[in-house]
Amino acid sequence: MLDMRLYMAQRLSALVMAPFVIVHIGVMIYAIQGGLTAAEILGRTQGSLFWFLFYGIFVVAVSIHAAIGLRVILFEWAGLKGVALSVISWGIGLVLFAMGANAVWAVTA
Amino acid sequence: MHVAEHGSVMNVTVQRGSADTPTRTETFDVPAYDNQTVLDVVSWIQQNADPTLTYRFACRVGMCGSCAMMVNGVPRWTCRTHVSKVLDGNKINIAPLRNLPVIKDLAADMDPFFDKWVAAEGKHHPTRTREEEIAPVDPQAEERQAASAGIECINCSICYSACDTVTGNPDYLGPAALQRAWTLYNDAKDADRDAILDAVSGKGGCHNCHSMGSCTAYCPNELDPLSAIAGLKRATTRRFFGRRG
Incomplete structure (x- = not known):
C-alpha cells in the first residue's frame, strides 16, 4: 500500500518536521519562564511573517505525514481499500490542514 | 530443558482441514522418545494414528525447506526442532504455516x-x-x-x-x-x-x-x-x- 511516492512524501515530511518540533518545544520552554499570557503569545506571533511561515510549513508537513501514516493503519488494521481508503486518507489530510491553517491564521494575521 | 521420560506420552494438537472444509483441531497421544523432532511426531501420527494426515517434508536435515510449520504458534523447520525445546508441559500445538492458504491439514500452499x-x-x-x-x-x-x-x-x-x-x-x-x-x-x-x-x-x-x-x-x-x-x-x-x- 505504501509505494515509493507515499514513502518519500512521508519520510520527507518527517525530515521537515524534526527541526520544527525542536524549535516549537524550545520556544515554549523559553517563553513560559516567568509566566505566560495570551497577549504575550499574540504579541510575538501577530503580523510576523516568520511565525506564519514556520507554523504554516509545519501544518502542511503534519497533514501529509499524519494522513499517510493513518492510511497505512486503516489499510492494515481496518481493512479499508481502494476508493474508500483514498477518500478517507485525503479527508484526514485536508481536515488536519484546514484546522492547522485556521489556527495559524488566527494567531499570525 | 524437558527430557522425555521413557514410556511417557505427549498431548499433540494438530490442525486439520482443507480449503474446502472448515478447519478443526484433533488431539493425539504420541509416545515420547529421546532426541525426537517435531517432524518425528507428525510422522508418528500419520503412520500409527491417522494415515489421512497430510503434511510435507523431504530431506529431514534442514536443507530443503519443505517441512516448515507453526509449532506452538511459532514458524519452525519441524525436522530441526527437537520436541524437548518446544514442549509446553506435555503439550505441542502444530498448524500449517501462517500467511499462506492451506492445501490440506499441515500442508500450506506455497x-x-x-x-x-x-x-x-x-x-x-x-x-x-x-x-x-x-x-x-x-x-x-x-x-x-x-x-x-x-x-x-x-x-x-x-x-x-x-x-x-x-x-x-x-x-x-x-x-x-x-x-x-x-x-x-x-x-x-x-x-x-x-x-x-x-x-x-x-x-x-x-x-x-x-x-x-x-x-x-x-x-x-x-x-x-x-x-x-x-x-x-x-x-x-x-x-x-x-x-x-
Whole structure:
C-alpha cells in the first residue's frame, strides 16, 4: 500500500518536521519562564511573517505525514481499500490542514 | 530443558482441514522418545494414528525447506526442532504455516510465496551471453559480501509466515522475495538494477516494511532479511534523488 511516492512524501515530511518540533518545544520552554499570557503569545506571533511561515510549513508537513501514516493503519488494521481508503486518507489530510491553517491564521494575521 | 521420560506420552494438537472444509483441531497421544523432532511426531501420527494426515517434508536435515510449520504458534523447520525445546508441559500445538492458504491439514500452499519471488524480479539479468567468457567475481568486494550474506536462503517461508506486515497486507512481497531482490541488486553479474528497484517500489514493495524484524529473528539459517530490505529502501531513495544506487 505504501509505494515509493507515499514513502518519500512521508519520510520527507518527517525530515521537515524534526527541526520544527525542536524549535516549537524550545520556544515554549523559553517563553513560559516567568509566566505566560495570551497577549504575550499574540504579541510575538501577530503580523510576523516568520511565525506564519514556520507554523504554516509545519501544518502542511503534519497533514501529509499524519494522513499517510493513518492510511497505512486503516489499510492494515481496518481493512479499508481502494476508493474508500483514498477518500478517507485525503479527508484526514485536508481536515488536519484546514484546522492547522485556521489556527495559524488566527494567531499570525 | 524437558527430557522425555521413557514410556511417557505427549498431548499433540494438530490442525486439520482443507480449503474446502472448515478447519478443526484433533488431539493425539504420541509416545515420547529421546532426541525426537517435531517432524518425528507428525510422522508418528500419520503412520500409527491417522494415515489421512497430510503434511510435507523431504530431506529431514534442514536443507530443503519443505517441512516448515507453526509449532506452538511459532514458524519452525519441524525436522530441526527437537520436541524437548518446544514442549509446553506435555503439550505441542502444530498448524500449517501462517500467511499462506492451506492445501490440506499441515500442508500450506506455497504458490503466493513463490509468485512474489518472481514479482520482486527475483531472476537473473545476464550481463554476457554464453559465447563470452565468464565474468570474474571479486569475493572481497563490498557489494559481493552484501549479496553473499543473503544467498543461503532455502525458500522455506519461515520469514514470510513470521511477518506481521504480510498478515496485514496480502500484497506485500515479504522478506524472502525482497532479500532475493537485494542479493541480485548487489550481484556484479546482474545487468538490470533498475528493473529490480522498479519491482520493489510498487504497492507491495519494500517500503511497506515496518522494520519489526520477525524475519531476521525467526530465520533458521540466521539470515538477515530485515537489513536486506533496509538496503533496498536506501537504494530506491538514492535513485529517487537521482543518484545511482
